Every structure is written in structure tokens, then in C-alpha cells.
Amino acid sequence: MSKRALITGITGQDGSYLAEHLIAQGYQVWGLIRGQANPRKLRISRLASDVTFIDGDLMDQASLVAAVDAVQPDEVYNLGAISFVPMSWQQSELVTEVNAMGVLRMLEAIRMVSGLDKSRGGGGGGGIRFYQASSSEMFGKVTETPQRETTIFHPRSPYGAAKAYGHFITRNYRESFGMYAVSGMLFNHESPRRGAEFVTRKISLAVAQIKLGLQDKLFLGNLDAVRDWGFAGDYVRAMHLMLQQDEPSDYVVGTGRIHSVRDAVRIAFECVDLDWEDYVAIDPTLVRPAEVETLCADSTRARTQLGWEPAVDFRELMAMMVESDLSQASRERDYGDLLSATSW
Ligand code: NAP
Ligand code: GDD
Secondary structure (H helix, E strand, O other): OOOEEEEEOOOOHHHHHHHHHHHHOOOEEEEEEOOOOOOOHHHHHHHOOOOEEEEOOOOOHHHHHHHHHHHOOOEEEEOOOOOOOOHHHHOHHHHHHHHHHHHHHHHHHHHHHHOOOOOOOOOOOOOOEEEEEEEHHHOOOOOOOOEOOOOOOOOOOHHHHHHHHHHHHHHHHHHHHOOOEEEEEEOOEEOOOOOOOOHHHHHHHHHHHHHOOOOOOEEEOOOOOEEOOEEHHHHHHHHHHHOOOOOOOOEEEOOOOOEEHHHHHHHHHHOOOOOHHHOEEEOHHHOOOOOOOEOOEOOHHHHHHHOOOOOOOHHHHHHHHHHHHHHHHHHHHHHOOOOOOOOO
16 A cells, blocks of 8 residues: 655645655655645646645644644655744744744644653654654754764754754654654755745846846855755655664765855856856845854765765756756746746
């Protein structure tokens, strides 16, 4: 019989790639969808028509219990979050509610539906396996390079602090109730489906618009920030693998290769034969109150124990994103496409 997976954050970048991957593996996939007439539902239906939607919100405990009870999943992937770091300074409480308390609520939903008794602990763990979308942002002001599973956390944003809570509460439910609950400590991963507010997509969209004469300048913040950027389609394979092991464990997932924002801009402009220095300007308001200067993954455990390897390198990734935005923007220019250039 095919396995059943419930994905929160189904309308996001990772939710879409994970749904496609699981469906290709023969899973039945449910996606938790929040709000009334969520416009992003249509995007997922277009990409993965086999996904079944179920209502729920990480802010609402009862809705999560009802969703888990209705789906009776073998695996739950908790990808839902407010994922844009700057928003976590503007709406710190909301981000903490969704990104930290939301994890606790999802774990509680699984515990309740599995009938695990809080007063006893230990437990058989129940049958539902849980994946939490942890983040390299937890390493923040890094204490060692590259970062691995044992590297100390020093979050630099309310987002990072909330993710650290989600990480530890996931481990705590594993240790307290014997749940198969794991965290993937994923480094930045991008794609043509990345939100337009994140730096790589902001760059690829601008490069496309500039090439077509639709935009003059690209305003950015800190060009010196360094990230370990990979392709989202590669990273969802790691999520799935983490739930297929004999023993639950947390894994760092990244490429181990680093680039600065300046490198990203240069490479993206090179894709369309333009010199980035003619177009990029700094907007100091885009510089963050506390920056994560550099992140670099040591994914040795994921490579050796999960057999995971990334397939797309950074240059290919930027080229893929620029190409996609170029074809979308030219369609929009030529045919007045009803879809905006940021949609997929
Ligand atoms: P994304 O594109 O921003 O998607 C976020 C998803 O969370 C959306 O589907 C959104 O749904 C959903 N969501 C927001 N608030 C919710 C709520 N209250 N209840 C239920 N769902 C809610 O993010 P992503 O890039 O796919 O990332 C997936 C996860 O991995 C996130 O948890 C993120 O923090 C984490 N992560 C991402 C990266 C990365 O580089 N991409 C790296 C490390 C960790 P709506 O359509 O309803 O808004
Ligand atoms: N977004 C953005 N916009 N970032 C800029 C800009 C700009 O105009 N200019 C410079 N940057 C720098 C940021 O200061 C940051 O150092 C870097 O580019 C990457 O920013 P984002 O793409 O917004 O991603 P992030 O690293 O803050 O967070 C992403 O990765 C995390 C994993 O490390 C998100 O996907 C998080 O949800 C994820 O957990």
C-alpha cells in the first residue's frame, strides 16, 4: 500500500518540490492549506494535481489535530513557516508563534492522534514520522566553520531564535516519547520557485527585467554576506531520506561551497552578458539589524549516512533562475501574460 504524507507549507517553494518528489515515489500526498481562498493553492494544483488539500493553520492547534486525524499519515513534513528573516524583526511575535509554537502544536497533534501518554514518557513513539524544517540561520554568528550537527547555535534574528526552539522541541519529543521526529538543518536553497523577496530570486528577476529594458537598477543591501546556496529540488530528497532511516537523527544539509551576494550578482549578470557594476546600487535600508555574515555546511553525515549528494552547482542554479525569469518576463512583455513575473 502506498505511504501517506502530510506536508505543511505546501504552497511554498519546498512544499512544491517535496510534493512532486513524494508523488514520484508513489506516495499519497496531502497539503495543509491555510486561510480562505488561498491564492497559492492554484500554483500547487498546476504543478502536482495529485495533492489533496486539507484545511489547517500552524496557529490553530485543533485544526492540526483534525488534519492529522483525517489523513492518518505515515510521515509529516513541517515546512510551514514565515521564512523571510527581515519580517521576523517587524513581526517578531507572529513569527515566533508560527515558527516556534507551530512546531510544538504539530508535535502535539501527532502525539494526541497517536495516543502517546504525556505522563509516562518513553512510549512506543507511535507510527507517524515527523520532519521539522530547521535552518542554518540557527548557527547565526558562527562559532566554527564549516557548521555541522554539533555546532553551537547563536541565532541573530527572531526567525533564527524561533527555529532553534522548533529544533530543540523536536528533539525533546523524540527523547520524551520515542517519536521518530527529526530536524533537517538546511542551508539556503533556491530555485525558480523561490519567493521574490529572497536575494537570489530578487537578483534573477532584476537581471531578466534589466536585460529586457524593463528596469534600470537593482538595489541591494549587504553584498559581503556569504551563503552556502543549493538547489531546492536537491534538498527535498534529503528531507525524504531523513524519514527512511532505522534511527531518527538530525542532519546538516548544504553543498559545502560558498559564495558572496556580490558573486551571485556577478554570475547572474554574466548569464545575460551584462556587467553588474553598471546596474547595482546599495540601499542601506536593506541592511539587517544583525547580519549572519557567513554560512558554510559540513554535510558529511548526510552524505555518508543518507547517501545524499547535491546535483546542481551554484552557477547552474543561478543560470536556471535567470533563464526562467527571462522567459517569464519576455512572455509578460510580449503577450501581457495575466500571471505576474514572480508567479510560477
Ligand atoms: P516559503 O516558500 O516561504 O513557504 C512557506 C510556507 O509556509 C508557505 O506554504 C506558507 O503558506 C506556509 N505558512 C506560513 N504561515 C503558515 C501558518 N500559520 N500555518 C501554516 N502554514 C503557513 O518557504 P520555503 O523556502 O519553502 O521553506 C520551507 C521551510 O524550510 C520553512 O520552514 C523555512 O523556514 C525552512 N527553511 C528554508 C530554507 C531555504 O533556504 N529555503 C532553509 C532552511 C530552512 P501560505 O501560502 O499560506 O502563506
Ligand atoms: N533578501 C535580501 N534582499 N537579502 C539581501 C539583500 C536584499 O536586497 N541584499 C543583501 N542581502 C543579503 C542578506 O543580508 C543575507 O545576508 C543574504 O543576502 C541572504 O538573504 P536571503 O536571501 O533573504 O536569505 P537568508 O539567508 O536571510 O534566509 C534564507 O535562508 C535561511 C537558511 O539559512 C531563508 O530561506 C530562511 O528561511 C532560511 O532559514
